[in-house]
Amino acid sequence: MPIFKDDLTIVLAGEAGQGIQTIEALLTSLLKSGGYHIFATKEYMSRIRGGMNSTTLRVASRRVAALREKIDLLIPLHREAMPHLRRRLTEETVIIGEQEKIGHSPMIDVPFTKMAVEMGNSVYANTLAVGVLAGLLKIDREKCRQFIAGYFGKKNEEIKEKNIAAALKGFEIGVGLTGKIDIEMVQVASVAEEAMLTGGEAVALGALAGGCNYFCAYPMSPGTAVLTHMAAYAKSADVIVEQVEDEIGVVNMAIAAWYAGARAMVTTSGGGFALMTEGVSLAGMIETPLVVHLAQRPGPATGLPTRTEQGDLNHVLHAGHGAFPRIILAPKDIEEAFFLSQQAFNLADQYQVPVFILTDQYLIDTYYNLPCFKMDHLPVEKRFERTRADYRRFRITDSGISPRGVPGFGDGIVCVDSDEHDEAGYITEDSEVRVKMVQKRLRKAAVVKNAALLPAFTGAEDYETLIVGWGSTYPALAEALEKIGRPALAQLHFSWVYPLAEEAADYLRKARNIIVVEGNATGQFATLLKLMTGRQIENILKYNGHPFSVEELVREITARC
Amino acid sequence: MAENKFDFAHKIDMAWCPGCSNFSIRRSLLAALDELGVAREKVVMVSGIGQAAKMPQYINTNFFNGLHGRALPAATAVKACNPGLTVIAEGGDGDMYGEGGNHFLHATRRNPDIALFVHDNMVYGLTKGQASPTTREGMVTPVQTAGVFEKPVNPVALAVALDVPFVARAFSADWEKTRDIMKQAILHRGFSLVDIFQPCISFNKVNTYSWYKDNSYYLKEDYDPTNKTAAFAKAQEELPFPLGVIYLNSERVPFEDHLPLYAHDKRPLYERERALEKIAAILKSRV
Numbered sequence: 128m129p130i131f132k133d134d135l136t137i138v139l140a141g142e143a144g145q146g147i148q149t150i151e152a153l154l155t156s157l158l159k160s161g162g163y164h165i166f167a168t169k170e171y172m173s174r175i176r177g178g179m180n181s182t183t184l185r186v187a188s189r190r191v192a193a194l195r196e197k198i199d200l201l202i203p204l205h206r207e208a209m210p211h212l213r214r215r216l217t218e219e220t221v222i223i224g225e226q227e228k229i230g231h232s233p234m235i236d237v238p239f240t241k242m243a244v245e246m247g248n249s250v251y252a253n254t255l256a257v258g259v260l261a262g263l264l265k266i267d268r269e270k271c272r273q274f275i276a277g278y279f280g281k282k283n284e285e286i287k288e289k290n291i292a293a294a295l296k297g298f299e300i301g302v303g304l305t306g307k308i309d310i311e312m313v314q315v316a317s318v319a320e321e322a323m324l325t326g327g328e329a330v331a332l333g334a335l336a337g338g339c340n341y342f343c344a345y346p347m348s349p350g351t352a353v354l355t356h357m358a359a360y361a362k363s364a365d366v367i368v369e370q371v372e373d374e375i376g377v378v379n380m381a382i383a384a385w386y387a388g389a390r391a392m393v394t395t396s397g398g399g400f401a402l403m404t405e406g407v408s409l410a411g412m413i414e415t416p417l418v419v420h421l422a423q424r425p426g427p428a429t430g431l432p433t434r435t436e437q438g439d440l441n442h443v444l445h446a447g448h449g450a451f452p453r454i455i456l457a458p459k460d461i462e463e464a465f466f467l468s469q470q471a472f473n474l475a476d477q478y479q480v481p482v483f484i485l486t487d488q489y490l491i492d493t494y495y496n497l498p499c500f501k502m503d504h505l506p507v508e509k510r511f512e513r514t515r516a517d518y519r520r521f522r523i524t525d526s527g528i529s530p531r532g533v534p535g536f537g538d539g540i541v542c543v544d545s546d547e548h549d550e551a552g553y554i555t556e557d558s559e560v561r562v563k564m565v566q567k568r569l570r571k572a573a574v575v576k577n578a579a580l581l582p583a584f585t586g587a588e589d590y591e592t593l594i595v596g597w598g599s600t601y602p603a604l605a606e607a608l609e610k611i612g613r614p615a616l617a618q619l620h621f622s623w624v625y626p627l628a629e630e631a632a633d634y635l636r637k638a639r640n641i642i643v644v645e646g647n648a649t650g651q652f653a654t655l656l657k658l659m660t661g662r663q664i665e666n667i668l669k670y671n672g673h674p675f676s677v678e679e680l681v682r683e684i685t686a687r688c
Numbered sequence: 689m690a691e692n693k694f695d696f697a698h699k700i701d702m703a704w705c706p707g708c709s710n711f712s713i714r715r716s717l718l719a720a721l722d723e724l725g726v727a728r729e730k731v732v733m734v735s736g737i738g739q740a741a742k743m744p745q746y747i748n749t750n751f752f753n754g755l756h757g758r759a760l761p762a763a764t765a766v767k768a769c770n771p772g773l774t775v776i777a778e779g780g781d782g783d784m785y786g787e788g789g790n791h792f793l794h795a796t797r798r799n800p801d802i803a804l805f806v807h808d809n810m811v812y813g814l815t816k817g818q819a820s821p822t823t824r825e826g827m828v829t830p831v832q833t834a835g836v837f838e839k840p841v842n843p844v845a846l847a848v849a850l851d852v853p854f855v856a857r858a859f860s861a862d863w864e865k866t867r868d869i870m871k872q873a874i875l876h877r878g879f880s881l882v883d884i885f886q887p888c889i890s891f892n893k894v895n896t897y898s899w900y901k902d903n904s905y906y907l908k909e910d911y912d913p914t915n916k917t918a919a920f921a922k923a924q925e926e927l928p929f930p931l932g933v934i935y936l937n938s939e940r941v942p943f944e945d946h947l948p949l950y951a952h953d954k955r956p957l958y959e960r961e962r963a964l965e966k967i968a969a970i971l972k973s974r975v
Contacts, residue, residue, distance in 0.1 A: 381765070
């Protein structure tokens with residue numbers, strides 16, 4: 128009999144529209160309020176109904192933030208769930224569901240639908256399933272009842288009562304399963320006080336904390352999540368949120384919004400960003416700040432619209448004609464998605480460069496509980512000044528950064544031009560001015576590089592092999608290395624992926640072997656590191672549309688060292 | 689004439705051909721701005737690329753001279769971020785109806801309180817004489833060597849059909865009449881289009897000054913621009929083309945007026961501070 132003492136992976140699987148999301152929403156909130164740490168991530172097809180989708184939940188007595196491959200407990204809602212997940216099933220996997228419908232053996236047969244119909248309507252099947260899991264996971268029965276009552280509180284009394292009855296009926300069944308599967312995990316009361324956020328929400332909230340007050344986008348998965356959250360916050364947080372006709376309009380609006388004194392951000396994915404590249408170049412030329420959130424999905428072209436990849440680093444690195452500095456940030460987890468999104472606005476404003484927040488579908492759609500962010504220490508550093516009558520927007524300075532004015536604030540006028548321009552913003556073809564302006568813009572690159580954050584290092588000083596990652600792979604890598612538990616292996620993780628801090632190379636020089644782990648087919652970040660250090664680098668690459676799991680990384684890393 | 693603060697005290701080098709009708713349009717614009725009495729620091733000229741789109745360079749005020757075709761999204765954003773500014777978008781027919789066609793279409797839907805002045809010379813000037821979206825059928829160009837066979841856009845009819853609340857056509861040669869139309873367009877709350885006929889003396893040998901003169905007429909005093917059906921019929925008239933304010937709708941609410949953040953606080957975005965307690969409250973709601 129499987130016994131789970133601190134970590135349990137539950138997978139819900141079925142067709143789109145079958146109720147996975149309802150079960151997931153109820154279950155994660157209920158389990159969190161019961162004091163379990165929760166991690167949830169979903170994989171889904173690019174369709175509205177049908178297909179085969181799944182949500183992986185990790186329920187634990189300690190903080191968890193990475194995907195585990197092995198399924199401990201599977202709740203299939205559809206026959207196709209079994210072949211869909213076959214690679215993740217083991218001998219120990221406990222399967223609970225309607226045996227008649229699923230047609231698998233062995234499994235614990237709980238005829239959810241039949242029981243729900245007996246209670247009056249098949250819709251109660253989902254609540255019943257939640258009840259089973261709550262009972263199994265030893266959630267307090269009264270807490271479960273209150274939670275379901277609260278959740279359905281806005282519905283009419285009958286619906287509420289029926290759902291409570293269904294949950295409690297499921298609860299008894301779950302309790303009765305002791306002996307077939309035993310879960311003895313510690314519940315931590317303080318977890319109930321924590322927030323549960325997706326990466327997408329964290330980006331949107333971080334942007335608000337960064338003072339974002341103008342947000343525009345054209346919908347494109349998976350970047351749309353940030354647009355949806357921003358739209359939800361727009362009224363209470365005083366943000367202008369506009370859905371624009373195309374990504375070209377999006378980026379030009381955002382740049383003009385910064386010009387007019389707003390703090391603007393856009394969200395997109397690779398294909399939408401392709402349309403924005405002319406605007407990125409414009410921001411470079413007129414030295415207007417810009418914050419772009421790009422949630423990566425596999426390309427080329429439409430690719431796999433709802434899947435994940437880290438394949439747009441080169442795209443973002445080289446987007447836009449002409450030479451100008453830029454900053455690329457790639458949050459390693461949900462906390463960083465918040466803090467780096469906040470910081471992106473100050474960086475863009477300070478250096479007057481485009482700042483990219485490079486996430487991916489996996490990070491955007493994943494959520495887990497985390498302590499509410501402390502925000503008091505996060506400043507909004509507005510970097511524009513009241514203009515004087517003789518104001519010149521592109522005044523040549525040592526740093527290359529010219530004091531920024533906004534139209535209507537002061538006695539001066541603010542003139543920007545996409546043509547090469549003089550200090551006042553007027554078109555010029557004077558070759559001396561051209562050279563000065565190129566040098567001015569590129570001087571900012573040196574300043575930006577000095578500000579670059581160092582990668583996060585974890586491990587012993589005398590490591591032999593350095594496992595390098597960037598962006599959302601951090602939690603899976605950290606957990607994998609903890610599992611491997613070899614002091615010769617150290618982890619180096621980049622959240623600031625461009626420009627790279629000079630000191631970052633020291634970590635690489637010290638290593639005997641370097642293995643870069645990334646979610647693309649060509650090792651884009653590894654190539655960047657090779658350019659910087661000249662070192663030979665091994666790759667662990669993944670590009671099937673799915674994120675790295677802990678077990679997979681353990682296998683891949685141990686196979687190489 | 690008293691000194692116009694929108695003009696420069698020093699001589700400026702303008703990139704237009706000697707004798708270009710853009711000079712006349714500039715004269716109208718300078719006069720319109722001066723006579724409206726707006727502060728120079730409170731005006732933003734927004735443009736894309738082309739000879740017409742260089743206009744902001746030659747007006748002594750704020751400007752955002754961005755990318756080809758992209759003046760309208762930029763102008764919309766500037767106005768939305770600071771509704772106290774007077775925002776004018778200006779460019780040519782290729783810039784606004786070709787490269788920027790999609791933005792034009794959607795600007796009509798948003799209805800930002802900006803004035804759009806389009807220099808319509810029925811040809812590409814800066815790229816040397818290719819057909820534009822308004823080039824008349826039959827014109828031979830270095831690219832359309834057998835003559836243009838595509839049907840030209842009628843931007844005025846298009847704008848009326850899309851209920852742009854102020855639609856006018858002007859003729860550059862009549863600088864005072866053009867100035868008056870520009871003033872009305874700037875004052876009108878909402879999206880205002882003024883399509884300005886202008887001969888291109890270098891690249892359009894068909895639609896010359898006398899062609900425009902012979903193929904246009906001013907609407908009479910008693911013309912009622914508020915009747916949409918009549919205005920649409922009028923807008924579709926070609927050869928001769930009507931000049932003047934063709935359509936007027938004072939009912940449409942400008943884009944900025946829909947934005948909830950200005951409902952109780954008129955301050956532009958640059959004057960505002962982030963409200964941490966509101967963000968904390970959102971985060972708290974996710975517990």
